Amino acid sequence: MPKYDIVVVGAGNAGMSAALQCQLLGLKTLLIEKHNLPGGAATSFVRGRFEIDPSLHELCDYGPADNPGDVRTMMADYGVKANFIEVGECFRCVSTYRDGTPMDVTMPAGIEAFIDKMEFYVPGSREKMTQLFDLFQEVLDGIAYITASRGNPDKAVLGTTYANMLKTGAYSTQEVFDALELPERCQDILSTYWSYLGVDMEHLAFIHYAAMVHKYTSRGAYILKHTSHELATAMVERFRELGGDVWFNCRAEEFLFRGEHCCGVRTNMGVVDCNYVLANINPDIIYGTMMPKELVPEREKKLSAARDRKIGGRMYTAYFCLDCTAEELGIHDYTIFLPGTADSPTEYDNIMKGMKYNNFSIFNCYNIANPECSPPGTCLCGFTTFGSPVDWNDLKQEDYFRFKEEGIDKLLANLKEKLGFDLSGHIEEIEICSPWTFARYLGVPEGGVYGYEPRDWDGMMARMQMIAYDYPIKGLRPIGAAGPRGDGYAASMICGRLMALNALLDLKKWKEEGGKA
């Protein structure tokens, strides 16, 4: 069995990115993945004559060539090539304003266009919206600065260059909106994006929200021409080209330690020795099931207890392969948000109360952004909502199939009622994925693909500032959506890269200390 500098466990977005970065840094890297294909959530499946992307609606932070985002830059650095397609408009949202009037808005990409359209829906909002976007920009720059400083920013620079970020950074989005005196309807329209982070506006840090909305509006959103599996395969093949090894259907069962140093991984394909492990696995799973209990640091036990299983994004989705075109069904938008109301705390609570109360869904029609994603004369659509442990914890196997179908039936009825889209009589293939499905394929707790909720004290910026404290185990760092940058393709990839760089620093340090490596 060869020995590796680094073993990356799990070829999710974070794992693939980490593996590429490690190999580029000249570390001998092994990437293992418990499934027989890479990507984690970034994957695809085939049903009949269709290939379906189960996760990606909108890749944040890719951007056009003349305004590249972090993901575009990262792919260029890694030498990964894939066919990215811009999605076009930001979203349509059909819901109810908090004042009770019906909402049906379509927001375009591009900051000016976004502000113009907001002025159209909420006359007189231009000035406040402009201020808000300026603030977004500053926040974004500030985060980039803090990321570059690896959690050690110069306080003086922060205080002068990023003063407004400092002012707003510790507050919830709702608090900042109120302080800015943003018109309520503007707030309602802007709140649409909350579900991408899984925390309602009262508990979601402004800084996190600001960064995301600014990136989507300024750089647009992207998808892959041939599903996320295209990107995952491109990343893995590039990693091989750089000299990395990839083992599929290889599952890490246990992390091995020499003293307090992680020094290997036991897998179904044997024991692999290494100097460092980057694990694309949720920390609760690692500490609870994959390493000796006595080696789990006190602080990590406390961190886990403080988070108290506040898992984000327990996905509940359905995919429809239809034997007619989007045009024939009257569908013209790529992403349509269909929350029960624009009041995000209420929506959040209803989701947590289970499908009986949950009125939230997102409807996508992939052909609008990517006309060739399905055979001529057909189209591909999908629903996304969230599951609650109330429904899925104690559900019996014999009720499972019917239960997951009934929830989607409800969303279909809602779609017909609110938008007049009637999919019945056109469904050629259908697949429904519940939190059980995501738990099965990703191994994430409760099928939650957003890691821990970036809620209140555990927001993204607070995590970023504490990177130096959050990884006390020598030679083992969890990476992924549960990490400092939170959920999403972009955040997970950035996290993977960041931790690869940290691993290199650790290895260098130990070498200098004459210890390990």
Next chain:
Amino acid sequence: MAKLNVTISADPRIDMMKFATMAKVREEAIQAAPAKEVSGVFPINENAKALHPDYLDLVVDSIIDRGEAQAKTFVLRRKDGAPLPYFRAGQYISLKLPLEGSFVTRSYSLCCSPKAALEGKYAITVRANPGGFAADRLLAGLKVGDPVISSGPQGFFYYEKLRDAKHVVGLAGGSGITPFLSLAEAIRDGVENFSLTLLFGSRDEKNILFREELDEIARVCPKFKVVHVLSEEEKEGFEYGFITAELIKKYAPEGEEFSVYLCGPEAMYRFLKPEIEKLGLPERLFRRKLIDVTKTPWDCEGYPQEARGRSFTILVRQGPQEWTIPASADEPVLVAVERAGIKAPSRCRAGECGWCRSRLLSGTVFIPQDNEMRRWADVHYGYIHPCCSFPTSDLTLEVPGEFF
């Protein structure tokens, strides 16, 4: 960018110090929590594992000899009799069989009601297949109490309310009856709710598999009806000949949309394809069980005839291991891997499930069009499904690991 002066600086609710204390606030929240042992066990994940195990360790509970139908039903259970993963009527399991130094997989439709799983039982029926490798060995060798390794339930040949018509016309031939028995029992048991009219082709009356079971379900369950179609015997009470478009129309519900499900041998599928086209059904109303990989790839369109009958060498890699093995152009790559005794994953053996997905590092293969169901990027980057890829040169192949 012009520096803005956000008016919130004047807002008394905004405290500038708060940013500086963010990390402190977080640390306090963490320190206030108890240092209790982390549990990595989540009910949703446990449920998912129970429903989709890596493998099932089963034993043969009992055997029913089907006499002149030349088949045996094997009832399987766990050693301790605990419930088995629930399934959707029409799904199959893939057995992992250690036969003569090889590990081979064979899929069998579950031919029992999903309710049986709750009682800890699965039933499969194996029909004789003279000249085949596994079926006859199972029929001759498998005894009560023998261990059997199986996958969990698999496949997409099941009723889906949101997609299918309320009435299904089933077309079965030979051992293709097995999933329909499961569907019929599921309807009888109230697990499924649709009408099934089954046209079942057999050679002659004594050759009909599950005759009594099917007739009994039809007797007690008004939603299920079976029509026996005999190809070699003309007899009162039976249809004679082959299943045709005419016959389907004769028994299909009138003036009502219906779905057609087809499960039978390759020859039946080839015969029925044009017949079904005559019905003019949209694709969504026609479901068929997988088409087995052809035994005669050289009859397929596009086959490079010069490869036929040749012998090749495959360099197989699996993680840190490596083997050089012989292969025949006339057999799928998976068979060569199995013959060599290598444990590599596979399930459907028909190109559909993707379980066998492997990286072709060098060499060329032929893939019959009927079994080409790979993802776009897999085609683009050279991943193949060895179960339905025939070697047409020497190969270097990287196969995934296994879990048993």
